[in-house]
Amino acid sequence: MRNGALAFSSWVDRNLFWLTPLMLAAGLVFSKPLLPLVPSIAYLFAYITFVMGVGCGRDHLKQVFARPLPIVLTLALSHLVAPVAAFGLGCALFGADSPYTVGLVLFTVIPLGVSSVLWIELSGGSLALGLAMVLLDSALSPIVVPGLIRIFFGAELGFDTIGLMRDLLLMVVVPTALGVVIYERSGGKFKQRAAPVLLPISKIFFMLVILLNAAGIAPYAYELRGDLVSVVPAVLVLVALGYLLGYYAPLLLRERTPELSVTVSFAAGMRNNSLGLVLALGYFSPQAAVPVVLAILVQQPLATLHQFVLRKFKPYPLKENFHS
Numbered sequence: 001m002r003n004g005a006l007a008f009s010s011w012v013d014r015n016l017f018w019l020t021p022l023m024l025a026a027g028l029v030f031s032k033p034l035l036p037l038v039p040s041i042a043y044l045f046a047y048i049t050f051v052m053g054v055g056c057g058r059d060h061l062k063q064v065f066a067r068p069l070p071i072v073l074t075l076a077l078s079h080l081v082a083p084v085a086a087f088g089l090g091c092a093l094f095g096a097d098s099p100y101t102v103g104l105v106l107f108t109v110i111p112l113g114v115s116s117v118l119w120i121e122l123s124g125g126s127l128a129l130g131l132a133m134v135l136l137d138s139a140l141s142p143i144v145v146p147g148l149i150r151i152f153f154g155a156e157l158g159f160d161t162i163g164l165m166r167d168l169l170l171m172v173v174v175p176t177a178l179g180v181v182i183y184e185r186s187g188g189k190f191k192q193r194a195a196p197v198l199l200p201i202s203k204i205f206f207m208l209v210i211l212l213n214a215a216g217i218a219p220y221a222y223e224l225r226g227d228l229v230s231v232v233p234a235v236l237v238l239v240a241l242g243y244l245l246g247y248y249a250p251l252l253l254r255e256r257t258p259e260l261s262v263t264v265s266f267a268a269g270m271r272n273n274s275l276g277l278v279l280a281l282g283y284f285s286p287q288a289a290v291p292v293v294l295a296i297l298v299q300q301p302l303a304t305l306h307q308f309v310l311r312k313f314k315p316y317p318l319k320e321n322f323h324s
Contacts, residue, residue, distance in 0.1 A: 027214025034215035053179020103291030113270035125263035
């Protein structure tokens with residue numbers, strides 16, 4: 001039983017390249033019966049984050065904040081370099097006043113995606129650094145998002161700060177804290193002992209998160225499908241640029257390691273697009289939501305492709321997902 005469970009976990013790791021687009025396609029096609037299940041995404045994420053948290057102790061987090069340059073670099077790439085690139089690309093293709101330009105910039109100013117932590121762990125990056133960056137960026141988002149939108153477009157923007165923080169507490173903070181406590185109490189042995197139960201469930205939940213995210217955006221994708229062709233190339237370039245810059249930017253740091261490059265690349269390439277979609281539809285025109293919807297559709301496949309390239313062409317080993 002133990003070997004079978006771990007074999008299933010490893011099989012999912014090896015086949016994410018085709019499982020991810022399969023789940024996305026299934027979510028879009030079967031969105032109607034799946035829509036009632038979309039609110040469960042937060043709870044699925046909470047479990048996955050907990051499983052990652054039980055592999056991370058207080059000493060890991062202390063080490064991260066003792067060397068803050070990678071965090072500063074990642075946030076600068078994500079919320080300074082990327083928005084300027086998005087605005088320039090949008091102006092060149094659609095004009096400064098286009099809602100598509102607004103949507104491209106909005107994608108770059110929303111917080112780092114919680115799902116980036118999953119890919120960081122899967123791809124051999126630093127779990128502690130990934131969690132720290134997501135937590136810090138999410139905490140700053142009530143200031144960063146409205147501020148950058150106003151700088152670029154002169155628009156006042158407000159959103160449900162309490163709701164955002166509540167969701168982040170549920171998905172990231174509480175399960176991570178619980179995991180760290182269990183890690184400390186067990187001397188780091190709990191995850192290894194419970195792996196045959198924890199890992200297969202976490203893999204299934206990860207697939208369900210992708211499936212339900214696709215189902216949740218399906219109504220918007222179908223409604224705006226006539227606009228997709230003109231915006232797809234811009235979104236692909238922008239998301240790919242995040243992964244590319246994130247991978248090579250750590251060359252600027254003396255402490256650059258393969259683990260750091262993996263971590264920063266996934267963090268810089270992924271955003272909390274669920275929040276972006278709410279903001280786009282709540283404060284701007286539906287056309288502004290098109291780049292965010294497309295980012296949701298391409299972000300996970302590009303993460304899969306990025307990980308495939310890392311495995312194929314880089315000489316250092318990558319971890320098995322959610323355990324070490």
